[in-house]
Amino acid sequence: MQIKGPQSPAAPSAAATTGSVARASLSATAMVQGWDSGLALQATVRQNPQAGPPLLEINGQLLQTRNGQSLIPGQQLRLEVIRPAVDAALKWLNPVGPATLTLPAPAQPWQAGQILQARFIQPTPGEPSVLRIDGKLLPLNLPPLPVLAGQALRLQVISPGQSVTLRVLDISTPSVSQQAVRDALPRQLPLSSLLAQLQVIVGTDDSRDSKLPAQVLQQVRQILDQLPRQDSAGRADGLQQALANSGIFLEARLAEALRTSQSFAQTAQQLGGDLKGGLLGLLSLLLGLRIPASTTAPSTHGAQKHPADVPPPLPNSQPFAQPRLPASAASLLNLSLPQQLQELLRQVDGSLARIQLSQLAANTEDDGRRSWLLDLPLRHGDQLDLLQIRIDEERGGKDRGSDSLWSITLAIELDGLGEIHIRVTLTGGVVSATFWAGDDRTAELFEQHLGELQQRLQAAGLRVGNLSARHGSPRTTDERPALPYVLLDEKA
Numbered sequence: 001m002q003i004k005g006p007q008s009p010a011a012p013s014a015a016a017t018t019g020s021v022a023r024a025s026l027s028a029t030a031m032v033q034g035w036d037s038g039l040a041l042q043a044t045v046r047q048n049p050q051a052g053p054p055l056l057e058i059n060g061q062l063l064q065t066r067n068g069q070s071l072i073p074g075q076q077l078r079l080e081v082i083r084p085a086v087d088a089a090l091k092w093l094n095p096v097g098p099a100t101l102t103l104p105a106p107a108q109p110w111q112a113g114q115i116l117q118a119r120f121i122q123p124t125p126g127e128p129s130v131l132r133i134d135g136k137l138l139p140l141n142l143p144p145l146p147v148l149a150g151q152a153l154r155l156q157v158i159s160p161g162q163s164v165t166l167r168v169l170d171i172s173t174p175s176v177s178q179q180a181v182r183d184a185l186p187r188q189l190p191l192s193s194l195l196a197q198l199q200v201i202v203g204t205d206d207s208r209d210s211k212l213p214a215q216v217l218q219q220v221r222q223i224l225d226q227l228p229r230q231d232s233a234g235r236a237d238g239l240q241q242a243l244a245n246s247g248i249f250l251e252a253r254l255a256e257a258l259r260t261s262q263s264f265a266q267t268a269q270q271l272g273g274d275l276k277g278g279l280l281g282l283l284s285l286l287l288g289l290r291i292p293a294s295t296t297a298p299s300t301h302g303a304q305k306h307p308a309d310v311p312p313p314l315p316n317s318q319p320f321a322q323p324r325l326p327a328s329a330a331s332l333l334n335l336s337l338p339q340q341l342q343e344l345l346r347q348v349d350g351s352l353a354r355i356q357l358s359q360l361a362a363n364t365e366d367d368g369r370r371s372w373l374l375d376l377p378l379r380h381g382d383q384l385d386l387l388q389i390r391i392d393e394e395r396g397g398k399d400r401g402s403d404s405l406w407s408i409t410l411a412i413e414l415d416g417l418g419e420i421h422i423r424v425t426l427t428g429g430v431v432s433a434t435f436w437a438g439d440d441r442t443a444e445l446f447e448q449h450l451g452e453l454q455q456r457l458q459a460a461g462l463r464v465g466n467l468s469a470r471h472g473s474p475r476t477t478d479e480r481p482a483l484p485y486v487l488l489d490e491k492a
């Protein structure tokens with residue numbers, strides 16, 4: 001729903017959408033300058049006397065909508081200012097209004113005035129809309145309200161009986177982050193699956209027989225060539241560059257380039273090795289080939305013996321050690337050209353969705369704590385290892401003075417050493433580290449070299465706290481909810 005043009009010369013114009021951001025041109029500059037980001041505004045839908053789309057009344061000003069077929073006169077809306085400017089952005093937080101619903105009476109009668117929690121279920125074509133209330137599915141005739149599948153509603157019983165009348169008190173609207181997580185979560189795939197296939201395409205003798213277009217092969221080679229190598233990632237500057245090119249900082253780096261007015265050549269040089277940028281380039285090439293929609297390819301994901309329980313990078317997830325994924329006989333090269341393109345498109349999209357989940361997890365900050373969780377592929381000769389890293393910053397509080405606590409947790413599975421987890425913490429200039437190994441011999445190997453590690457850290461000018469090596473894997477000590485995004489509400 002958008003709003004344009006003032007109803008009167010003095011009235012401003014604005015825009016709002018259900019659960020998303022829209023832009024608005026405001027003529028009442030003084031009114032807009034009083035709006036700060038996060039400001040909640042109350043609006044009332046008014047009938048348009050000129051037989052046009054409904055109007056919105058905000059602080060006594062009437063705003064004309066461009067597309068208001070989902071609005072009902074008298075309906076109350078709650079809006080949030082996303083960006084205060086002459087071109088303001090508003091988000092529709094919670095439509096509330098006098099709309100009513102009717103549905104059959106349940107087996108156990110409701111009482112007048114009773115408040116109910118419900119969730120709208122997407123109906124099948126040709127079937128009536130459905131609400132889930134107290135675990136039961138009840139059909140209803142849905143009025144023209146902006147309700148999407150999965151949205152929660154708060155209802156009040158007006159008149160119980162054979163046909164119950166309910167007043168809509170509140171309709172929840174998922175946040176932009178929640179919607180993005182719900183979209184990316186079912187699509188995400190482990191990066192190792194795609195990287196193994198890319199190696200097959202360009203790294204074996206069979207690649208000479210590949211029928212993939214030349215521009216696709218060139219982009220694949222560029223992505224692999226720009227992956228960080230283990231020797232460079234072992235240095236501070238190399239690790240810093242590898243983390244910057246992991247993909248989760250792409251948009252932030254682009255915004256910084258625009259802010260500093262960098263030239264296109266400078267920006268391209270700085271972001272040339274970004275993993276997400278490379279995958280987006282490959283995705284653009286594949287989409288431009290117009291692959292037939294009817295093309296189906298047998299999934300190579302399961303055939304490559306990759307563990308099916310690789311968790312997605314969600315907030316508060318712990319790093320997961322992923323084994324090196326060898327190329328399998330069921331590679332892309334064994335498929336027809338349309339099937340190769342379709343499967344490659346699926347895996348590229350899944351890898352981009354996984355990187356997006358890492359970015360969304362990094363946007364979560366509460367109680368002075370910020371976390372980043374990312375996958376970092378490392379080249380070692382002709383092999384690829386996937387290192388998963390979690391970086392946590394917990395800002396200093398009264399108990400620790402002004403010092404922040406930094407912790408880095410690494411997880412990787414290496415040939416001959418098995419599953420390895422490492423946690424390094426730094427606070428007040430004191431560094432501590434704990435090593436976990438799934439193999440007893442690897443744990444003993446770490447234990448034997450702790451003294452050498454302490455000497456090297458001290459030689460680098462660091463104060464060393466506790467260094468230890470253990471057999472097994474780290475336990476999760478974070479007791480906060482693992483999923484701040486509401487993906488499932490079992491009470492509705």
